[in-house]
Amino acid sequence: MNKTLLKSVREYKKQSVMAPLLVVLEVFMEVLIPLEMAKIIDVGIAQGDMNYIIQRGVILVVMAMLALFFGVQAGNMAAVAGAGYAKNLRHDIFYKIQEFSFHNIDHFSTSGLVTRMTTDITNVQMAYMMSIRLLARAPIMVILSWVMTLLLNKKAALLFLIVVPVLGGTLIFIAKKAHPHFIKVFDEYDVLNNSVQENVNASRVVKAFVREDYEVKKFHGISQYVYNxxxxxxxxxxxxxxxxxxxxxxxxxxxxxxxxxxxxGGQMETGELTSIIVYALQIIGALMMVTFVFVMIMIAQASTDRITEVLEEVPEMQDKENAVKTVDNGEIVFNHVNFSYAGEGGNLSLKDINLHIKSGQTIGIIGGTGSAKSTLVQLIPRLYDVTGRQVKVGGVDVRDYDLKVLRDQVSMVLQKNVLFTGTIYDNIRWGDKDASEEEVKRVCRLAQADGFVQEFPDGYNTQIVQGGNNVSGGQKQRLCIARALLKKPKILILDDSTSAVDTKTDALIRKAFREEIPDTTKIIIAQRISSIEDADQIIVLDDGKVMGVGTSEELLKTNDIYREVYESQVKGGGEDE
Structure with a gap:
């Protein structure tokens, strides 16, 4: 275990220390037992002294009971320490992940993070529990048993001085040979879990294309490799x-x-030989425990490296010492912004973006697939940091804000809408955990969600299943918009978030925005012209560049890209009927 992981022991230090101390007492009792056995054989049995046998027998039973007591207590302490340590590790990893930016999360796959919090932590827990108990037991047992053997017979004791190093060297050799394979195994676990996750999440697509056999074959290939x-x-x-x-x-x-x-030759009694053989078995048994723990540690070492990698990952975005705690208004300025997902020197997704959006304006963004529309708006709540120059919100560089404050005032409905397991009330209150029922219903009315929610038998107490699969795409979008509105943000971003609703509902949502939240800056990414036609400004993006800014009328006169999209939808009947 390295220092980074051992920090997670925390309140379980007491149990972690008590477990090996109790083990030492257990071993001490066990080492004394063969001496009493020798005395019973060489004195009591040899001389036929029944009183002596009973006397020593009672002492033997007391020692055995004490050894049992110390052993049980040590086991309890080790179990509590191991389980507590694992609990703290899971907490620390999950807490660390909450600090990650999208860029940090991209560094680890979702399945990789899940494996680290489950399989890897279980491996570390078992190794830790075994280590504080058995690794404390083995060396003490070997040393005390060897000392006792030395007192009884020097030749036998010298034999152990040859055997123990040979066994230790063999164990180290085996460990070094096996360790690289265990590292590969847990890397492949990530791939295996990713395959399962992908298959379950896309189960509808798999069944629609009748690709079950292909998925089974793919899974079998990865599973076979892990097996090998x-x-x-x-x-x-x-x-x-x-x-x-x-x-x-x-x-x-x-x-x-x-x-x-x-x-x-008369130099040794029969009882002494019996004791030496018992000590030999204790020494060999202790070394066998070491080998068992050694295997656990080998497996856990690979897991330790993977967990440490997450805990030592430096969050890309960290609050400055004197971070700004208030967002004055919804003004947004892009000052010749460049952005690359790969960072400095990477291919630019956004190139020299220069924009000024006034507070309270409604802004439409349109462009073809891959034009970097989503990338542009993700820089506003600082989901990613710019590669070059700056983005300002309310006159302040977004990097100077306290992240929580900034994101509380920039409400974003992402392209991939996500609802969580729980009631509709629970999901909407993600926007404000203290919101009243009336506030929840009000934002649902603004998002045109109240109508269909009231039609459910349980209304707002309707349970959303995992992934929100018991509501339609359009319903999911409207619930997510309501959730975003509940935050009462200064900036509201809809990233193609009304694509699954009909044009009438879309128009009602935009009407509600104009009338109910006029001071909120609204940015709407859309594929439909009707969704942004009445915006104060429309931004046309192509290949990460701003190709035009203006009203719909202005762009129809000056921008070929916008005119082409407009004519294909409006004149060509591309709009939803």
Whole structure:
């Protein structure tokens, strides 16, 4: 475990310390037990002293009970520490993800982040729990058992000085061979999870195109590759057990040989030989525990690296020390802005964008696919940072604002509308968690959503299933618009957010905007001319450049791109009937 991850132990430090301390007490009791057994054999049984046997037997039982008590308590402490540590890690990763910009999230796949918060954390949890218990137990057991063996027979003790380093070297060799395979396995887990996620999210498309067999084949290929990697790693790790067993039996045979000669020569008692063999088994058993934990640590090491990568990722967007806490108005200025998703030196998605949008204006944006319409508006709430020059909101560079304050005042309905599991009330209140029922209904009326919501049997208490699949595309769009309006923003951005509603409903939504929120700056990205025809200004984008700005009448006279779209829709009957 590295320092970054160990910070997440926090309130479970006490249990993390108590577990190994209790293990030490458990081991101490277990190491004393063979000595008592030797005394019972060499004194009590040899001399036929029943009182001595009972006396030592009682002591033996007390030691065994104490060992059991300390062992159970150590197990409880380790379990609490491991589970608590995993809980804190999940919290820390999830909290860190909330700070990520889109650029940071793009660095990790969604499935990769899910794998890190589930499989990887489980691996780390198991390794941590085993480490604080078994790794504390093994070295103490080896040392104390060896000291006891040294007191009983020096030749037997010297044997262990040869065996332990050989076993340790073998374990390290096996670990180094297996570790690269485990790293590959968890990278492929991301691919596997991504395949499942993609298939489930697009299940309607898969079934519509009857591509189930193709998806199954694709999944089987990835799953088979993960199986092959795991098999390679496990085949290497599988050498642990037979090597340990071979060494254990070899040591026992050699001890019997050494002890037998010593007993015949009168230098050792039978009970002492029995104790030495028990100590030998304790030492070998402790080393076998180490191998088990070693395998867990090997698996967890790959997971540790992946979790650390998320925790050490530096959020691209961070608030300045004296960040601006208020947005005065909805004025927007693009000052010769350049933007590339790849950062400096990358291909520019936006080129020399120079715009001035007055507070309260309604702005339409139109352009072909790939003209960077969505990219342009995502710079306003600072979902991405500009590559060159600046974007200003309310006269202040967006990079100088407190991010929460800025995004509270720039309400955005994205192209891909998302509703969350819960009631319609719960979803709308994402805009304002303290909003009253009447406020929720008011914004739904503005978004032309109140009508269809009232038709549901449970009205606003209707449950939205995962992904919002129990409402239509148009209904989903209107609920998302209502959610955005509840924030009472100074800037409202609709990124093609009325594409699934009919032209009459679209017109009613725009009418409500004009009458109810006149002071809010409204930016509407649309493919339909009718959605933006009455805007104060229309921006025409093409290949990341502004090709024209003006009213619909002005652009019809001066802009070929706008005129072509207008004529194809209005004169050619391209508008929805």
């Amino acid at each position: 990697l795991f098999t390679k790693a496990e085949k290497i790790v599988a050498w642990n057990s037979p090597v340990m067993q071979f060494v254990m039996y070899t040591v026992v045979i050699l001890l019997v040989l050494i002890g037998g000669k010593s007993i015949i």
